[in-house]
Amino acid sequence: MRQYMGSDKRTLEKIVCNQCGQELKLENGIVQEGVFSGDARWGYFSGWDGERHSFDLCEKCYRRLIGSFRLPVTVEEETELL
Numbered sequence: 659m660r661q662y663m664g665s666d667k668r669t670l671e672k673i674v675c676n677q678c679g680q681e682l683k684l685e686n687g688i689v690q691e692g693v694f695s696g697d698a699r700w701g702y703f704s705g706w707d708g709e710r711h712s713f714d715l716c717e718k719c720y721r722r723l724i725g726s727f728r729l730p731v732t733v734e735e736e737t738e739l740l
């Protein structure tokens with residue numbers, strides 16, 4: 659869950675893990691630790707027709723989530739780190 663500040667609401671003020679409620683570290687609006695940001699736009703044939711869902715998970719909760727998968731996530735090496 660993200661909160662923005664400023665008149666234009668573009669500066670990131672706070673990120674909270676939707677799963678555990680932990681606030682993630684921010685410095686000058688830039689997150690300083692691992693975060694997973696989910697964003698789903700649901701359309702026809704779904705149970706949430708026309709809705710957009712978004713959420714954030716801290717690294718610990720992301721690890722727990724992918725640990726519950728029947729198939730592992732696809733892992734590739736990144737040459738440019740964020």
Ligand SMILES: [Zn+2]
Nearest residue numbers: 675678716719
């Ligand atoms: Zn969490």
